[in-house]
Amino acid sequence: MVVKKRQYYGFNDFHMPQVPRAPRSARGRGLNKIKVEDSQICAFELLASLAGKLLQESESSASSNASEANDQPVIGGGGGGGGGVKFEQDDDRPLKAECLDHGSCGESDFVTQFSSPNSDQKCLLNEFPHAESNSILERSSVITNPNSSKNVGADLKSMICKSKNACENIPGKVEGSLDSRVSCDSYMDIGLSRQKRRERLDNGGLIVDPCSSNDPMKMCMKFPAVINSVNNVELPSCRDPVPSASIPRPPQRIGDRRIRKLLTSKYWKVAPKLKDCEFSKPAFLEGGMNSRYLKRKLSYSRERYQHNTFYKRRKFTDHSVVVTSDGGFSSESVCNSPDKNMTGDKNGAAIMFHGHQAALHSKDSQVKFSIKSFRVPELLIEVPENATVGSLKRSVVEAVSAILGGGLRVGVLLHGKKVRDDSRTLLQTGITSNENLDTLDFSLEPTPVQVPPSLCTEDPLPLLPCDTSQLISRSPTTPIVDSGISDTLPDPAPLTNLDTNIESNRESVSSHADIVTDNTLSDSRALVAVPSVNAEELAMVPLNQKSKRSELVQRRTRRPFSVSEVEALVHAVEELGTGRWRDVKLCSFEDADHRTYVDLKDKWKTLVHTAQIAPQQRRGEPVPQDLLDRVLAAHSYWSQHQGKQHGKNQTAILKITDSHAVRNGVEDIHSI
DNA sequence: GTTAGGG
DNA sequence: CCCTAAC
Secondary structure (H helix, E strand, C coil): HHHHHHHHHHCCCCCCCCCCCCCCCCCCCCCCCCCCCCCCCCHHHHHHHHHHHHHHHCCCCCCCCCCCCCCCCCEEECCCCCEEEEECCCCCCEEECCCCCCCCCCHHHHHHCCCCCCCCCCEEECCCCEEEEEECCCHHHCCCCCCCCCCCCCCCCHHHHCCCCCCCCCCCCCCCCCCHHHCCHHHHHHHHHHHHHHHHHHCCCCCCCCCCCCCCCCCCEECCCCCCEEEEECCCCCCCCCCCCCCCCHHHCCCHHHHHHHHHHEECCCCCCEEECCCCHHHHHCCCCHHHHHHHHHHHHHHHHHHHHHHHHHHHHCCCCCCHHHHCHHHHHHHCHHCCCCCHHHHHCCCCCEEEEEEEECCCCCEEEEEEEEEEEEECCCCCCCCHHHHHHHHHHHHHHHHCCCEEEEEEEEEECCCCCCCCCHHHHHCCCHHHHHHHHEEEECCCCCCCCCCCCCCCCCCCCCCCCHHHHHHCCCCCCCCCCCCCCCCHHHHCCCCHHHHHHHHHHHHHHHHHHCCCHHHHHHHHHCCCCHHCCCCCCCCCCCHHHHHHHCCCCCCCCCCCHHHHHHHHHHHCCCCCHHHHHHHHHHCCCCCCHHHHHHHHHHHHHHHHCCCCCCCCCCCCCHHHHHHHHHHHHHHHCCCCCCCHHHHHHCCCCCCCHHHHHHHHHCCC
16 A cells, blocks of 8 residues: 555655645655655646646646656647646656636635645645745645644645745745735736746756655645634625735635536546656746736636636535536537526636625615625635734735635525526515515626627537636636637537547536636646546546536537427327337438437427417417317327326227327237 | 436 | 436
8 A cells, every 4th residue: 555655645756846736646656665654645646736737827837847757747748738737757658638718717726725634644745846935836845744843734625835936035024924915916826936947948948856855845734624714704894905915715605517427436536646747848937927927916816716616616626637628618608508698606706705695675665785794615724833813814814815815796596596687676586575585695706807709609609608607717817828729619629529538527517617617718728738648547537427428529519409300209109108209300301311219208398398388388380279189188198098008098099089199009019 | 328307 | 407316
């Protein structure tokens, strides 16, 4: 087990300098072997994730690594757009597909709690070979043993977020590890440090053996499996937004069922294999940092939400190998069908907080709302044990400020359903009484931004309507960086061509998207861009191929049944009954490739329903009443006769002679 | 792979 | 139409 653990969590071979990447599997590495006490979580994954994100920004990729030829992550895979980050394994197998957000999702990944009371769980983290002063990670990566009085920035977060000073001057000391510090600034820092790292590499590849006991960067990290959270932080008032602070945690309700499903072990293969990955000459280094920096700033709010996402995931998966899907989007998420096109909350995007409203109904035509406070259900604030109360307070303030300062709008939900039409009156909306007010909720959402039409892909994905809600949050403020994989939204071809490994990421990706609205389109692309993942590398990657496929692959186009089709269906059912859809398909829709027997079954279901409702309530192309009558008759008949076994109920059939169904049934029987 | 149902 | 459970 030692070996195994080492493989999973030992970051021995991890060459941080190159790029913090998701240690997917360090298996079989003979280099630097260090025992790891426990394998709960790997901060590295977080780092890796961040790294990946950073890499995304980079335009090009590749390169050879100074240290180990085997461990060379490929950056900017695919079209050279620099978007996708691919981690490769020793054997050249693609380590993992990472969906990285170009420049924006980075920090969130790092927002993790490392300080754990449990000293048992440790992970050896090898740090950057670079000079301490240059690497943020170096500086901060000292994860601490809670027991140790020497905790330096107990968490990875702090380390990552450390200096706000974008410049080289990075505070050598980690301040009270304010988790909330995670922000775009941190991003910058990382970038800088990487830049430096790269420079070093370029200057001779100063890769230090992480395992070296002399390596100052090596450290012991502890990771709590569970994230502590402070619930219900009341925000009586908004203070000055502190952009740099942000570690909002999404309320549980945010995740939609999909997320839950995803997070439940069912879809995840908890195989925390850490891979020794190393990026050499990260492409991102090539690019100008300034522009990226700006982007980061601009996309600030979006990032915040990603934090949330990350947290969410972390919370549900103690093994944390969530890096995989960070920032990922499923095609569905990215480009939803029009009907889903509302605000994105359906996708779990927007709603961050619930406003508490004590509504008072006053007078007849007046509805008085007394919003006592907006609550942050799960704001996660974690600070080291040795942090001061003052720092805790600051952390809270910063986190909260960050949340509120990012530009929010208020959403109104009635009965849990979002009221989207701002033009409607309260009366029209149904907000008129105390009873209703009880079910009224307010939510804080990211301020939507107009989305450039260009973002919507039309052609390649005719069947994949763009979800404006998704796009909204992306847009202008969040520069979309072309990952180089595709120029538009997920393209059909790439998507369908993705191998199963990619698809396996789908679920996680989609779930991710569900709760995160703030993602750039590039995210999805990045995902797509990173095509293959070794099965073994799929640790924490959803295994349910099926579900993934469904999401990656766009939803089928809606193709209303024509009257003639209905007629054919009715006729077939009259003869075959309602339990033999495959036969129905074969008999009457054999040539209709787009109609599966499931479709026929569903259509029948709707036909029955349609026939049972008032004509006024029916929609779509009207179905001749006579057909509906036949539907009812057949439905009734087959219901009584258990369908399926029509041949066996001749007696019963013969007894009933006054309905179409019977008539047909009889014919059928006779024909047999 | 089908069927039956819920979503 | 999708997704799943149950066959």
